[in-house]
Amino acid sequence: xxxxxxxxxDGLVIGSPTLMVGSTLKDRVFIGIGSSLIIDYDxxxxxxxxxxxxxxxxxxxxxxxxxxxSIGGEVxxxxxxxxxxxxxxxxxxxxxGIYTSVGYEGATNWCYHDxxxxxxxxxxxxxxYVNIKLGI
Numbered sequence: 001x002x003x004x005x006x007x008x009x010d011g012l013v014i015g016s017p018t019l020m021v022g023s024t025l026k027d028r029v030f031i032g033i034g035s036s037l038i039i040d041y042d043x044x045x046x047x048x049x050x051x052x053x054x055x056x057x058x059x060x061x062x063x064x065x066x067x068x069x070s071i072g073g074e075v076x077x078x079x080x081x082x083x084x085x086x087x088x089x090x091x092x093x094x095x096x097g098i099y100t101s102v103g104y105e106g107a108t109n110w111c112y113h114d115x116x117x118x119x120x121x122x123x124x125x126x127x128x129y130v131n132i133k134l135g136i
Contacts, residue, residue: 018135020052030054034070038107038127046107046127048074048081056089064089068101079108080126085133098136105129 016039022032031053038046050072057065070083085103092098107127 016131018133022052027059028056030056038105045076046074046081047076048072048107050081050083060091062090064091064097066099066101068103074107077108081107083131085131087133096136099133100135101133103131103133105131 016036018034018036020032020034022030022034024030031051033050034052035047035049038048048070050070052068052070054066054068057067065088066086068083068085068087070081072081073079074081083103083105085101087099087101087103089097089099106129108125
């Protein structure tokens with residue numbers, strides 16, 4: 001699966017590319033692994049690698065609603081990544097579909113923007129976003 005994120009929260013992330021590979025079991029459950037590139041409005045970067053599970057509420061219908069959960073680690077800065085969402089999948093063929101979802105996305109990142117008496121200080125922050133995904 002490939003998708004593009006549009007996320008709103010601590011800032012705006014547009015066009016965060018995602019690549020996910022996996023397999024669908026019994027037409028109702030998808031299990032896979034994926035990675036993304038997240039760059040926010042302060043040019044902070046997060047590169048999560050995660051496991052993903054998607055559970056479809058219907059089987060082989062024209063529109064398939066689902067719940068998805070991605071959990072993993074953020075490899076660029078170290079830390080945690082999570083992305084629960086709900087969405088719909090519109091199958092085009094046996095192996096191809098178009099989907100959209102909305103959900104929460106959170107990733108640990110390092111902040112270099114705080115000024116102290118002895119200069120800039122870096123510390124971990126948790127980036128919080130509401131995201132909208134569009135994908136194939």
